[in-house]
Amino acid sequence: MIKLFRRTPASQAPRRLTFSILRHNPADPASRPQLQDFEIEEAEGMTLFIALNEIRATLDGSLQFDFVCRAGICGSCAMLVNGRPSLACRTLTRDLGTQITLAPLPFFELIGDLSVNTGKWMRGTSERLQTWIHNAAPVRLDALEERMAPELAEAIYELDRCIECGCCIAGCGTAQMREKFVGAVGLNKIARFHLDPRDTRSDADFYELIGDDDGVFGCMSLLGCHDVCPKQLPLQTQIAYLRRKMAIVGLS
């Protein structure tokens, strides 16, 4: 028969879990950041999505956090789980100890408790890096589509899988020091459009966008981004590739 779970369920009573959650409500002038403990009983197959909703439903209705798809697809719920940037919705409590610390992603504007404004930052980055296909040719709706090599389409999708969760920024050394650093999310997007033949921008055009210390030359190759990316994007190779390409433009 199929083995459903990674760990054999404990035969004893369910575990008691203690969540230490970093609380702060910027809308409340009296609020001061502090860790607050919540204790709940673990359930079979419990994710942090289930646990946080239970805490809000039964212990504190004011707790703020963001979930949308709760399936690891939309990128809404990134937070620090025991200090590591992670997607909360697909983190199972059985993979953690009984003491779990949750904090909002650093770097982004705090909305309240575990909720941060990644949307505003990602939109700003998209505008700044112009993350769309640049092609002046009119779209021909009735004609056969332009052909593309099957393996190229797959290679583009490999980079297109970024869900803008913000984990790479939260795990980035440069972002701690340079407020305007575009981060792995920004660089990966440039790599994606650079690879796409439908985008007519040249290397020199891309250099204008990322050819400085807020772009690809700001990366110190610590590569925390690569380690924490929940989609396991090939960030290390893409950043290295872009840096070589941009260095050639810069030196020519």
Place this chain on the structure above:
Amino acid sequence: MDVIHTDVLVIGGGLAGLRAALAAKKRGQKVIILSLVPPKRSHSAAAQGGMQASLGNTAKGAGDNEDVHFGDTVRGSDWGADQEVARMFVHTAPKAVRELAAWGVPWNRVERGPHDVIIDSQKVTLNEADAAHGLITARDFGGTKKWRTCYVSDGTGHAMLYAVSDQTIAAGIPVHERMEAVSLIHDGTRCYGAIVRNLTNGKLSAYVARATCIATGGFGRIYQATTNAVINEGIGAAIALETGVVPLANMEAVQFHPTAIFPAGILVTEGCRGDGGLLRDVDGHRFMPDYEPEKKELASRDVVARRMEAHIRAGKGARNRFGEHLWLDITLLGEAHINSKLREVKEICHHFLGIDPAKQWIPVRPAQHYSMGGIRTNAQGAAYGLSGLFACGEAACWDLHGFNRLGGNSVAETVVAGMIVGEAIADFCASPAGDMHVSTALVRDCLEKAEAEFTALSDGQGTEKAGQLLREMQAIMTEQVGIVRHGETLGAAVDALQKLVLRSRQIGLGGRRPGADPELTTAWRLQKMLKLALCVARGAEQRCESRGAHFRSDYPQRNDADWLKRTLAYWPDAAQPLPSLAYEELAIAGMELPPGWRGYGTRDAIEHPATAIRQAEIDAIRARLGEADRHAIQDALMPFRHLLPAHLRGNNARLDESA
């Protein structure tokens, strides 16, 4: 009074809303999009398996065209669809796929030469033509005669959403994120925008617009077991209903997806079965061929979900500590295929079940998935009842899907409807009807009314808890208004929901908190969701037949003689305990495809007398036109191109057909 003015207000930042906004913006209108979440986090991103469009590039898609797609869609709908709308849709879908390709969606492509696939559990070698190499490929989906579902691995919705969202950024369309429309500004005949709540600080403001478009998606969260994201609470549909003059149509038509992982309810794509995956029972037996010899696992979703539930009730379910389920077996597809074409499925299985689907079977059970019903609109997306109000995507009942939507047709509908409805919105704004004279007193009244709703809730001294009532509602819907329905349980559900409405007026919050208090938000939304639940349950109770996803064990036949009509639910008086139901006929006399057997499922419909008459007319037209061009025959049967914007009327090119 905080007032923002715009030409077009689009409520909802998913694919439908974004695409409609783009169309209106490109026609020179000032557009603002409101979104509960950053647009790229919308539920459109969760569409996995693909989008149907009859490109016909592949060996198994050869011969496909709009006519075949149209027939599949109407049969899938169990003849509940608006056939003119279905024609507009199948005609525009190839254009939408090609537009998205130009915008950067990395559609998987045809690879020339032989390749092995799994069909009906057998390994088969297909040979793709040289001429098709590099064109957009397609996979098989349920209820279709051809392989028609264009895809990007199993992240199709994600890739589409990112491409379209990036286009709106390129076009400079502002998106006001974390904003929720809480009521429509209207005077009973015209809509002037919406009252909007900021979900970060709780403040209300008025967005005054010449045209308003609701694209807020479905309402799956009124159910306990659902694949829907937590934001799919149907509030957009509810605020339209609360105008009293805009009807919600076919709310009882609710789709249950066969393969949600059990018990979490997270979707694994129909592409699993399209690519050759099988459903198995407690004994490991592949049971679908026993019930559906023609289409097996790839009958339409309503049929497969119903067969699965019946099989479980027959004692053939597997069991784990959460209850009974069945197995989805994709091990036969092989690791290489799963790693490239079903990678989200692999991730979901890994993270939520701790299994490797290349080696182990996936526990699945049907769960609520899609709302065929919604804000009733005409073919251009204009809502019934209020001038200046439009709707598109899942929030609307445009009525492409009737009583069952085909897999791959909804993510296609979002962009196709966005293209068409966005143009209609621009046309409206450019017409005399698009001019607006709005009274500041009306705007202020609407704002104060909304403020009063929230104040009443936060002042409430009752003992009821919103979260508890919400869970009770969800349990009622899943248990009593689910896949198999019966008049008695539906009646009981309506009664129970009405009791919940009374209790929802006695809510007390845990305290008053500055900012946008999540508990207050839940309490406010609950009132709206209960109304939607009542529309679904009451509509289902009254519809004494079975059609598509609406199955009544006490009325198991489709009854065209009495029920070939669309339910319209109104809520004219806020104090009334139930929606008022009206019906609009689907006229067989105008149909291109009169009612018949779907090609799967039961074959016992009660026929309408007009069916035979219309069929004779169609036969005569076809005989008269003989070998005429297929477009000419179609035009003689049911003209539709006049309903489309001029730039979307052209024929679609294929390898064997010129544009």
